[in-house]
Amino acid sequence: MRKTIIVLLLLTSRAWAQQPDLSQYVNPLIGTQKMGHTYPGATVPFGSVQLSPDTDTIAMFTNGKYNPDMYKYCAGYNYDDKTIVGFSHTHFSGTGHSDLGDFLIMPTTGALQLNPGTKDHPENGFRSVFSHSTEVAKPDYYKVRLEDDNILAELTTTTRVGFHKYTFPKSDSAHIILDLMHGIYNYDDKNTWTFLRIENDTLVTGYRQTAGWARTRTVYFALSFSKPFTSYGNKNFKNPQYSGFWRRFNQSRNFPEIAGEQIRAYFDFKTNEGEAIMLKFALSPVSTANALENLRTETPGWNFEEVYQKGKAQWNSELSKIAITTKDPNEKINFYTAMYHAFISPTVYMDVNGSYKGLDQNVHQADGFTNYTTFSLWDTYRALHPLFTIVQPKRNNDMIRSMLAHYDQSAEGMLPIWSHYANENWCMSGYHSVAVIADAIIKGDTGINARKALDACVQTAHKGFYDGLDYYMKLGYVPEDKKGGTSVSTTLEFAFDDWCIAQLAKKLGDEKVYEEFNKRSQNWRNVYDNSIGFMRPRLSDGSFRKNFDVLSTNNQGFIEGNAWNFSLFVPQDPKGLIQSMGGNRRFVPHLDSLFTMHLPDHFFEETEDITREGIIGGYVHGNEPSHHVAYLYNYTDQPWKTQERIRMILKKQYGATPDGLGGNDDCGQMSAWYIFSSIGFYPVTPGSGEYQLGSPAVDKAVIQLENGKSFTIEARNQSDKNVYVQKVVLNGVELNRLYITQQDILKGGTLQFFMGSKPNKKRLPNS
Amino acid sequence: MRKTIIVLLLLTSRAWAQQPDLSQYVNPLIGTQKMGHTYPGATVPFGSVQLSPDTDTIAMFTNGKYNPDMYKYCAGYNYDDKTIVGFSHTHFSGTGHSDLGDFLIMPTTGALQLNPGTKDHPENGFRSVFSHSTEVAKPDYYKVRLEDDNILAELTTTTRVGFHKYTFPKSDSAHIILDLMHGIYNYDDKNTWTFLRIENDTLVTGYRQTAGWARTRTVYFALSFSKPFTSYGNKNFKNPQYSGFWRRFNQSRNFPEIAGEQIRAYFDFKTNEGEAIMLKFALSPVSTANALENLRTETPGWNFEEVYQKGKAQWNSELSKIAITTKDPNEKINFYTAMYHAFISPTVYMDVNGSYKGLDQNVHQADGFTNYTTFSLWDTYRALHPLFTIVQPKRNNDMIRSMLAHYDQSAEGMLPIWSHYANENWCMSGYHSVAVIADAIIKGDTGINARKALDACVQTAHKGFYDGLDYYMKLGYVPEDKKGGTSVSTTLEFAFDDWCIAQLAKKLGDEKVYEEFNKRSQNWRNVYDNSIGFMRPRLSDGSFRKNFDVLSTNNQGFIEGNAWNFSLFVPQDPKGLIQSMGGNRRFVPHLDSLFTMHLPDHFFEETEDITREGIIGGYVHGNEPSHHVAYLYNYTDQPWKTQERIRMILKKQYGATPDGLGGNDDCGQMSAWYIFSSIGFYPVTPGSGEYQLGSPAVDKAVIQLENGKSFTIEARNQSDKNVYVQKVVLNGVELNRLYITQQDILKGGTLQFFMGSKPNKKRLPNS
Structure with a gap:
């Protein structure tokens, strides 16, 4: 026995020591410029805390008018900026709408300034000039010199705790500012309430309640300082008309219990030259007591380096799930940064003791699973969750359990649409939870009660009030005159989701549900206008809308897309679509045109979320529908065109620079596309268990599966020129199909692509 | 065994049946006119729910200007009003500042109106005209006809549930309005957030978070209807600038999850003639889940009458703790209404499962005690808590445990000042928790950790930041130039509280603490100006303030009082005070003057809380300091003057009519004065264990003690003329002192007053 244990220990420590440092290839700055909307700060995989610098505080509204510049700050940080306002604890990664930015911390010295200043005049506030030359961003580590006061800032995290280290110059008047007013997508009324308690001279607790994208959200915190502060205070920037608080003492200096809507607090220190003050800042969705428990459990000591090394090890463990071989150094950077961005969301949403605040605002216990939030499902059902079924099946199952808990707590009796921190944000369209659930259950053993899951899907798909679903159920499509704006894309998305429900019902042998939803999955046909060869808005009287522009994205019936792109959205039946559109003879040139056409200027003016760089011809990669x-x-009959297009998109749409993402990363969906496509396949149809083969851009990729097996992809002779697949061999047998299945992968084995510079026109899809 | 059980059952039911219906003498309308600030609605003893009609919705501020008319609506109801806005679930009883009014319910028929209308034009809103002729107010029962729509409203409660019964006419369009905007002492920003979930067609949950007198307060609810509503909806009167909520469906009709700052909801019904719709509305300080548990535990069925009978029985059980005999029918009404008002506050503050939200905003469990809130301690330490030590010792001990829990949770490390629903309101002056605690522990076995209690008192009395306490500790008084406004009264109150701490320390044998606080208890001498014979504001240089008006209450150094009244506030050392003021020879005429003097008009103009009726000469009974x-x-040497004054005050200051209270009842303090004084004694010095004898106004009073004994007071030959005590006999032995002790009472026995129409000038105090 003893011997075995020693051997195991040796193996474990050896495995640890031998784990390659893949984190070195990750550059969190990728996507922080232009449209990527990623953040450069510190986080662990799927961490609750995302501790990152915010570079501006643009209000969402100025004098009641929407400020479109806000959009650049979805993740708080814009690479073009020259100043940092401070370091806040929560950020979305890559979203196209935003919220968060809770609890900004900023160290300063000298005269206390309690306003952030402006980007043009940072000297008027607590923000500081910084330079990218002093900036280091790595997985779970961020460092920058704050030049105004010559303070070195370093950040790392655990799942629930942000760990700050600020190295000060000598100062009789050093401050740590805690700004409860700061927020992303901020506006006057976003804070509904904030609360602050000075428990003792090193411990502060409190919370912030906001009505932003998440309508009713409270985040609790516990903040511990490595050194006692000598004094403290706060300023309440919005005194209530009447607080009931008898002002017979000074509430703004050294008074330990503060509450109000708009508060900034500060803590004073004396520092020696080079003295570091550290902060541990724990979050909880439940209470300050839980935040304190999170803090004490996850970060018992004050060793910054140890916390960072643990976070780095967590990242290396996750990144090593796909080991690639490539001759291109940028490929490693792009690939592992994509892996990094894919493993940030959804985020863990429960305390170390398993409790979390549910959609019903009650405290719930996650019984036997890890509860997650931040479900950007309109994006992530496409490739991110399918990727998770391969490399994160346990987490993916827990994410589904979290969705089912949401369903149980939902007043509407629905699965999540875009859910976030005990709120349904009702953002985007469709009910794509069902695609994630069906995909996972169809692919294998999830341990989830499949019957309950199917019921939840069916209930969700029957809610007539939701986004024209009543009309859809009655007419077979969403009529543009009744539910205008995105009636076509909504119809197409409902139809795909319905197909997923049908597949799940089929697997469970529920014929009645299968038939109902299989029929509904055909509804895409109802918005296809054969006379023009595009999907088109249809009115409740059955006619198609007269005025219609197939290029425009402005009010033409599609969300984040035009008819050219979105008409191709029938992932449940590509063959049926091709047939409707005139068969290969007409469809292939049509598709060719998409990638080569010239878009008019108005397209770019009216289209959110993408840059000109995010587009190839008329093909929009920067948004998800394509x-x-x-x-x-x-x-x-021309599958080799997939191979060349994929390689082109990989090259054109992803770069190893801050502006390297042509569109929002969208909680990892853009990155998941990259990961799949660069290793040679992609889940065109979630819920089918199949992956269409493309053209691998790496020489080799080894996927470590949770079942202990591994699946290896080899791309023999691949290069920038050799992008065409000559043949594919699976476990030594030549593959006579253009896809592989989840079972092929889970069994383990080797998939060999033999590449060449010219298409092998004999490789064709089966019937 | 079986036999015993039957006997016990018989005894119980017999006791029940035999209990006299003292509730018949209670008139909850007393104090609802002029300054009493009581409410007429339904509540059980110390109930968490106070379900009562609100007669107007005067905003605290109109265009930013304070509206003094608000003051009439401290309890939501003004007897002079002709309309009722609706029935809300929380009310203070008798306070001079206010808050609450949570969750207004109003039944209507016809066209839906979602604004309350005005008192002059009730037809423009959902409020209704009513008449006192249809109004019935009894303990735990209220009934009124809402004349606009001919709806009969009846209310009763359990501790945590308001039970409504509305009898409708025939209507195709009956509504129950749930107004989350309504509040007492309301203003635009008072609601910080409200949340509403329609769980099903008979169940609604939600909460309301306010920043009123209590700065950070959330009340959760669960509302159950006896009949399913046919439809429902809401109006959000303050749309946030940006909610993040994609409006692709109608949120105002039949949408089950609503949140915002200013919301009114409604529920639609069809009713037959005479059909009653009942509502159970449960509150919780913790969560909607707990509110639902409270609802299901306390009101499992739909029997309105049964709930009322239980509440009535609870009241009779409490009222019967003092059984009086009197020839004056009004005396019974005044006495039992005083008992009723004395047993409303503090209020139970925890769920049926024992959990409550603490001062630190975390959820706590009341372990082995009932947690209370609504501590109006500046008022109630005087007579209400001393009364509780006799007739409610168990509850009083739990109230002290609640204060100690507050201390444990306090960021400042202090016992409550004026605390309420997880908030310290910092209202009024002193730290009178210590008087309540010392009084109880000195009087007997409380089961409370006395050492911990003393520590809490000492800690509280050492908080320099609080209300000039730093100066007080340094100078021996609060200097008017440093802490202006109420420096004298604050000094006097600190000194008394300090004496209480000294007595507790003495009992526990802590000489060090005793000496410190016994010394501090002498500090009243530092603000006594011998040159004028009054207490007087003193400056930090030791001099007395020059400008000084002994009659005025306006900024003369006293809170709710002038120098004439407040200079007499040395309850810990009346003899010392008399000596300072020149001995009996000068003190008695001085006191006589107080009761006979003529006050200038400006006194009434500048003095809050009292009417001209609340004053006898210059003696102010409407405020507590006198x-x-x-x-x-x-x-x-003239104690008989106490006897005649007491009888005069009882007659003049208390009447069996809505305007029967000359000042705020102040959570039962005014009533407790009445109860004590009418049975013949009063706790001049809480913490002494002694009660000064006065002149009983009842013929007989039997006090039922929790130890199973009883203490009987007899007033032989008393009448309106025979107000003078000739002799007093305790358990057959003539009493040679003018007071009795707590031990005299707790031992049980009989105290006989022999009354006559002329003073017995031989009865003099000892030494």
């Missing part, structure tokens, strides 16, 4: 489109050639 | 004053003759 993510499967390049793979559609696989269903035609 | 409550002991009439008993001060007991310490002179």
Whole structure:
């Protein structure tokens, strides 16, 4: 026995020591410029805390008018900026709408300034000039010199705790500012309440309640300082008309219990030259007591380096789930940064003791699973969750359990749409939880009560009040005159989700549900206008809308897309779509045109979320609806065009620079597309268990599966020129199909691509 | 065994049946007119729910200007009003500042109106005209006809549930309005957030978070209807600038999850003639889940009458703790209404499962005690808590445990000042928790950790930041130039509280603490100006303030009082005070003047809380600082003047009519004065264990003690003329002192007063 244990220990420590440092290839700055909307700060995989610098505080509204510049600050940080306002604890990664930015911390010296100043005049406030030359961003580590006061800032995290280290110059008047007013997508009324308690001279607790994108959200915290502060205070920037608080003592200096809507607090220190003051800042969705428990459990000591090394090890463990071999150094950076961005969201949403605040605002206990939040499902059902079924199945199952808990707590009796921190944000369209659930259950053993999951899907798909679903159920499509704006894309998305429900019902042998939803999955046909060969807005009287522009994204019936892109969204039946659109003879040139056409200027003016760089011809990679489109050639008689397009998109749309993402990363969906496509396949149809083969951009990729097996992809002879697949061999047998299945992967084995510089026109899809 | 059980059951039911219906003498309308600030609605003893009609919705501020008319609506109801806005679930009883009014319910028929209308034009809103002729107010029962729509409203409660019964006419369009905007002492920013969930067609949950007198307060609810509503909706009167909520469906009709700052909801019904719709509305300080548990535990069925009978029985059980005999029918009404008002506050503050939200905003469990809130301690330490030590010792001990829990949770490390629903309101002056605690522990076995209690008292009395305490500790008084406004009264109150701490320390044998606080208890001498014979504001240089008006209450150094009244506030040492003021020879005429003097008009204009009726000469009974004053003759050579003054005050200051209270009832303090004084004694010095004898106004009073014994007071030959005590006999032995002790009472026995129409001038105080 003893011997075995020693051997195991040796193996474990050896495995640890031998784990390659893949984190070195990750550059968190990728996507922080232009449209990526990622943040450069510190976080652990799927961490609750995302501790990152915020570079501006643009109000969402100025004098009641929407400020479109806000959009650059979805993740708080814009690479073009020259100043840092401070370091806040929560950030979305890559979203196209935003919230968060809770609890900004900023160290300063000298005269106390309690306003942030402006980007043009940082000297008028507590913000500081910084330079990218002093900036280091690595997984779970961020460092920068705050030049105004010559303070070195370093950040790392655990799942629930932000760990700050500020190295000061000598100062009789050093301050740590805690700004409860700061927020992302901030506006006057966003804070509904904030609360602050000075428990003792090193411990502060409190919370912030906001009505932002998440309508009713409270985050609790516990903040511990490595050194006692000598004094403290606060300023309440919005005195209530009447507080009932008899002002017979000074509440703004050394008074330990503060509450109000708009508060900034500060803590004073004396520092020696080079003295570091550290902060541990724990979050909880439940209470300050839980925040304190999180703090004490996850960060018992004050060793910054140890916390960082643990975070780095967590990242290396996750990143090593796919080990790639490539001759291109940028490929490693792009690939592992994509892996990094794919493993940030959804985020853990429960305390170390398992409790979390549910959608019903009650405290719930996550019984036997880890509860997650931040479900950007309109994006992530496409490739991120399918990727998780391969490399994160345990987490993916817990995410589904979290969705089912949401369903149980939902007043509407629905699965999440875009859910976040005990709130349903009702953002985007469709009910894509069902795609994630069906995909996972169809692919294998999830341990989830599948019957309950199917019921939840069916209930969700029957809620007539939701986004025209009543009309859809009655007419077979969402009529533009009744539910205008995005009636076509909504119809297409409902139809795909319905197909997923049908597949799940089929697996469970529920014929009645299967038939109902299989029928509904055909509804895409009802918005296809054969006379023009595009999907088109249809009115409740059955006619198609007269005025219609197939190029425009402005009020033409589609969300984040035009008819050219979105008409191709029938992932449940690409062959049926091709047939409707005139068969290969007409469809292939049509698809070719998409990638080569010239878009008019108005397209860019009216289209959110993407830059000109995010577009190839008329193909929009910067938004998600086209993510499967390049793979559609696989269903035609010219599948090699998928191979060349994929390689082109990988090259053009992803770069190892801050502006390297042509569109929002969208909680990892853009990155998941990259990961799949660069290793040679993609889940065109979640819920099918199949992955369409493309053209691998790496020489080799080894996927470590949770079942202990591994699946290896080899791309023999691949290069920038050799992008065409000559043949594919699975476990020594040549593959006579253009896809592999989840079972092929889970069994383990080797998939060999033999590459060449010219298409092998004999490789065709089966019937 | 079986036999015993049957006997017990018989005894119980017999006791029940035999209990006299004392509730019939209670008139909850007393004090609802002029300055009493009581409410007429339904509540059980110390209930968490106070379900009562609100007659107007005067905003605290109109265009930013304070509206003094608000003051009439401290309890939501003004007897002079002709309309009722609706029935809300929380009310203070008798306070001079206010808050609450949570969750207004109003039944209507016809066209839906979602604004309350005005008192002049009730037809423009949902409020209704009513008449006192249809109004019935009894303990735990209220009934009124809402004339606008001919709806009969009836209310009763359990500790945590308001039970409504509305009898409708026939209507195709009956509504129950749930107004989350309504509040007492309301203003635009008072609601910080409200939240509403329609769980199903008979169940609604939600909460309301306010920043009123209590700065950070959330009340959760669960509302159950006896009949399913056919539809529902809401109006959000303050749309946030940006909610993040994609409006692709109608949130105002039949949408089950609503949140915002200013919301009114409604529920639609069809009713037959005479059909009753009932509502159970449960509150919780913790969560909607707990509110639902409270609802299901306390009101499992739909029997309105049964709930009322239980509440009535609870009241009779409490009222019967003092059984009086009197020839005056009004005396019974005044006495039992005083008992009723004395047993409303403090209020139970925890769920049926024992959990409550603490001062630190975390959820705590009341372990082995009932947690209370609503501590109006500046008022109630005087007579209400001393009364509780006799007739509610168990509850009083739990109230002290609640204060100690507050201390444990306090960021400042202090016992409550004026605390309420997880908030310290910092209202009024002194730290009178210590008087309540010392009084109880000195009087007997409380089961409380006395050492911990003393520590809490000492800690509280050492908080320099609080209300000039730093100066007080340094100079021996609060200097008017440093802490202006109420420096004299604050000094006097600190000194008394310090004496209480000294007595507790003495009992526990802590000589060090005793000496410190016994010395501090002498500090009243530092603000006594011998040159004028009054207490007087003193400056930090030791001099007395030059400009000084002994009659004025406006900024003369006293809170709710002038120098004439407040200079007599040395309850810990009346003899010392009398000596300072020149001995009996000068003190008695001085006291006589107080009761006979003529006050200038400006006194009434500048003095809050009292009417001209609340004053006798210059003696102010409507505010608390003089409550002991009439008993001060007991310490002179003319104690019979106490006897005549007490009888006069009882007659003049208390009447069996809505305007029967000359000042705020102040959570039962005014009523407790009445109860004590009408049975013949009063606790001039809480912490002494002694009660000064006055002149009983009842013929007989039997006090039922929790130890199973009883203490009987007999007033032989008493009448309106025979107000003078000739002799007093305790358990058959003539009493040679002018007071009795707590031990005299707790031992049980009989105290006989022999009354006559002329003073017995031989009865003098000892030494």
